[in-house]
Amino acid sequence: MKWSLVDAKREAGVIFAEARDGTAQCPEPLRDMLQKLIDRCDPSVREGGSNYMTYLLPIWVGEEAGIPASLSRDFAVGSVYMMLHYFLLDDVMDGEEMDFGPKASLAAGQLLHTMFVERYGRHFNGSAGLWNYYYSYTEQWSTAVSQEGIRQAEPRNAIGLALKSAPVKIGAAAAWLAAGKPERIPVAEQAVELALASLQLADDWADWQEDLTAGEERSNAFLTLARRALDLPEEQQLTEKLVRRAIFHYDALDKLTVLIHDHRCSLSGLGEAPPGLVGFQQAVLEGVEADVQSIRQTASNLAAQGGFSHFVSNSLK
Incomplete structure (x- = not known):
């Protein structure tokens, strides 16, 4: 299964429909809440981006591993539940509970986690092996989120960037x-980490204004790159105008693109990554490269109109 946005949307529609059906026995009002949440996140029925990797990873790796498609689909549905569990948990920690409120969000999140465990666990007959891996991934996630905003996000540390999404790796394991x-799991984990790191960098680029406004500069790897590009002292505040100067004058986004390209090379060097995963990472890279081209075109247009120097000058004020 090579990466294709059209195919990904179609496959996601089947997976999310089954995930929605799986909530039919949940008690009200949580059932209605879960179904609304699943519908809201289903990329087959809405516009906008989606982290397809979270729930398509078991499909991609399952094809490589040669397991039945029905088994991969079960893992994919379980991964939807897991994704939404962490989604709600992250929102509560950030104080953004998506209109559900913290109590309902935590209650729904726990129910989703139980459904994830049941969906995966039905195929392992109580074997501890799978859950040993999941314990490790959860530990990695816990460490990352507990240190978020304390330690500066390091854009060159692919493994560190992937930690916040470590539970995704359960689909490959x-x-x-x-x-x-x-014995194939360690290389699969490396491949997933490289793709997750690329996705995190792209997300940080997309979210930099929101994170800067919220005072979460230290959590955003792109803002780390911007600060370094400007050679800004740690005690000096990073402002939106300074970030734009880093983008237009010091090629901060180009530097981020180089890192994602390096992930691409490393992923290709592994030699065993499933085509769907490789293609997804390539799509992330191409999306950021398109933004670089757009920025260059904007700078070129401003220069042709004699306004680029004025733009850069104003960005320092």
């Missing part, structure tokens, strides 16, 4: 365990 090839 489950597929290789089901195939009876646990």
Whole structure:
């Protein structure tokens, strides 16, 4: 299964529909809440981006591992529940509970986590192997989120960037365990981490204004690059105008693109990454490269109109 946005949307529609059906036995009012949340996140029925990797990873790796498609689909549905569990948990920690309120969000999140465990666990007959991996991934996630905003996000540390999404790796581990090839898991984890790091960098680029306004500069790897590009002292406040100067005058986004390209090269060097994962990472890279071209075109147009120097000058005020 090579990466294709059209195919990804179609596959996501099937997975989310099954995930929605799986909530039918949940008690009200949580059932209605969960179904609304699933509908809201289903990329097959809405416009905008989606982290397809979270729930398509078991499909991609499952094809590589040679396990039945029905088994991969079960893991994918379980990954939807897991994704939404962490989604709600992150929102509560950030004080943004998506209109549900913290109590309802935590209650729904716990129910989603139980559904994730049941969906994966039904195929492992109580085996501890899978859950040992999940414990490790949860530990990585816990460490990352507990330090978020304390330590400066390091854009060159791919493994560190991937930690906040570490539980996603359970989809790859489950597929290789089901195939009876646990020795393939370490390389699969490396491949997933590289793709997750690329996605995190792209997300930080997309969210930099929001994060800067919210006082979350230290959590955003692109803002780290911008500060370094400007050679700004730690005690000096990073402002929106300074970030724009870093983008237009010091090629901060170009530097981020180089890092994602490096992930691409490393991913190709692994040699065993499933085509869907490689293609998804390539799509992330191409999206950021398109933004670089747009910025260059904007700068070129301003220069042709004699306004670029004025733009850069104003960005320092």
